[in-house]
Amino acid sequence: MSTINIALLGYGTVGKGVYEIINSNQERFLTLLGQNVKVVAILVKDIDKHIPPKEGILLTDHFEDIIQLPKLDVVIEATVGVEPSFSHITRAIQRRCHVITANKEMFAHHGQEIIELAKTYGTTVGFEATVAGGIPIIQTLNKLLNINQVQKIEGILNGTTNFILTKMREEGLSFEEALSLAQELGYAEADPTNDVEGYDAFYKMMILSQVCFGQQPDWKAVFRKGITGITPDQIKHHDTTNLRIKHIASITKTEQGIEAILKPTIVQPSHPFYNVEGVENAVSIHANIVGNISLSGPGAGMYPTASAIVEDLIHACRTDVNEWHTSAVSQTSIV
Ligand SMILES: NC(=O)C1=CN([C@@H]2O[C@H](COP(=O)(O)OP(=O)(O)OC[C@H]3O[C@@H](n4cnc5c(N)ncnc54)[C@H](OP(=O)(O)O)[C@@H]3O)[C@@H](O)[C@H]2O)C=CC1
Numbered sequence: 001m002s003t004i005n006i007a008l009l010g011y012g013t014v015g016k017g018v019y020e021i022i023n024s025n026q027e028r029f030l031t032l033l034g035q036n037v038k039v040v041a042i043l044v045k046d047i048d049k050h051i052p053p054k055e056g057i058l059l060t061d062h063f064e065d066i067i068q069l070p071k072l073d074v075v076i077e078a079t080v081g082v083e084p085s086f087s088h089i090t091r092a093i094q095r096r097c098h099v100i101t102a103n104k105e106m107f108a109h110h111g112q113e114i115i116e117l118a119k120t121y122g123t124t125v126g127f128e129a130t131v132a133g134g135i136p137i138i139q140t141l142n143k144l145l146n147i148n149q150v151q152k153i154e155g156i157l158n159g160t161t162n163f164i165l166t167k168m169r170e171e172g173l174s175f176e177e178a179l180s181l182a183q184e185l186g187y188a189e190a191d192p193t194n195d196v197e198g199y200d201a202f203y204k205m206m207i208l209s210q211v212c213f214g215q216q217p218d219w220k221a222v223f224r225k226g227i228t229g230i231t232p233d234q235i236k237h238h239d240t241t242n243l244r245i246k247h248i249a250s251i252t253k254t255e256q257g258i259e260a261i262l263k264p265t266i267v268q269p270s271h272p273f274y275n276v277e278g279v280e281n282a283v284s285i286h287a288n289i290v291g292n293i294s295l296s297g298p299g300a301g302m303y304p305t306a307s308a309i310v311e312d313l314i315h316a317c318r319t320d321v322n323e324w325h326t327s328a329v330s331q332t333s334i335v
């Protein structure tokens with residue numbers, strides 16, 4: 001029986017979750033794919049911090065060791081920042097590997113190029129984990145809404161900020177205490193400024209815009225406001241009148257182009273995001289035929305994110321390459 005050989009780039013919160021899910025679901029992979037699935041190599045930045053999780057797995061801080069492996073089928077990327085991750089993904093596609101990424105910053109910058117390159121080399125690109133953690137929003141948009149045209153998409157797209165706002169309101173934690181808890185739980189970015197100032201949600205908005213509308217707005221024209229200016233007194237004051245502050249992203253297709261806004265917003269109990277609490281995210285899709293669809297679920301953390309990645313892995317391995325790819329490309333082509 002053949003084996004699907006996987007390289008894992010990054011062995012932090014997400015990488016470890018992916019390894020664990022793959023390792024503990026071998027029988028399920030066999031049922032679903034009729035093949036064994038094996039992590040054969042792991043790339044890290046600082047090799048002294050790590051030991052290989054199992055004998056026989058190559059642990060390295062040199063990407064060349066990985067890309068030169070004699071048999072490599074899938075590269076899963078869960079590292080940080082635009083480079084060297086974009087170069088690694090490019091090399092992996094050129095080696096005709098399927099690629100899957102959780103790295104929204106890199107994908108917001110280069111997603112379209114990656115998809116085009118993968119088309120040339122006949123491989124697939126999975127990026128479900130780049131937006132809203134464990135919520136299957138990318139597959140929903142790419143695969144399940146074809147006749148519909150999406151007009152607007154709104155969401156709580158960052159788990160850390162929603163977690164901080166919830167903890168400040170429910171438990172009276174300070175901003176710093178709530179952030180440090182989010183870091184301990186593996187929700188926050190390596191540099192949490194990305195979360196609290198809204199850069200992380202901004203990248204997710206750009207990816208959603210590309211998927212829904214085939215283009216991104218001019219980045220400089222996007223209004224982005226984080227949650228650092230919100231005081232405990234403001235949260236308390238709104239709570240006394242049953243109002244909550246949520247960090248809401250909104251992306252709308254207009255006749256003038258794409259309008260994107262990210263800001264803290266005061267919501268009433270009747271608002272669909274009022275009860276989206278803690279690390280949960282939510283996405284509301286407004287489409288011309290079906291109307292409104294809302295999805296919610298865990299927006300960050302080891303297992304929800306790894307779940308999205310491993311679901312992409314299953315798709316990459318079992319779906320006919322051309323069929324899967326045509327769908328992704330047609331939805332994401334740059335106008
Ligand atoms: N945490 C979450 O809930 C989610 C995270 N993501 C995204 O997934 C990615 C990983 O996140 P997370 O696991 O939390 O981050 P961590 O900081 O926990 O882990 C990052 C891993 O990447 C490795 N790494 C960083 N830079 C390099 C490099 N230049 N070369 C090789 N390896 C490198 C690190 O190596 P070393 O250990 O040696 O330092 C580490 O193993 C990020 O892009 C993040 O935005 C997406 C959805 C949710």
Ligand SMILES: N[C@@H](CC=O)C(=O)O
Nearest residue numbers: 158159160188189300
């Ligand atoms: N830091 C991010 C992780 C998931 O994308 C978040 O908190 O949402």
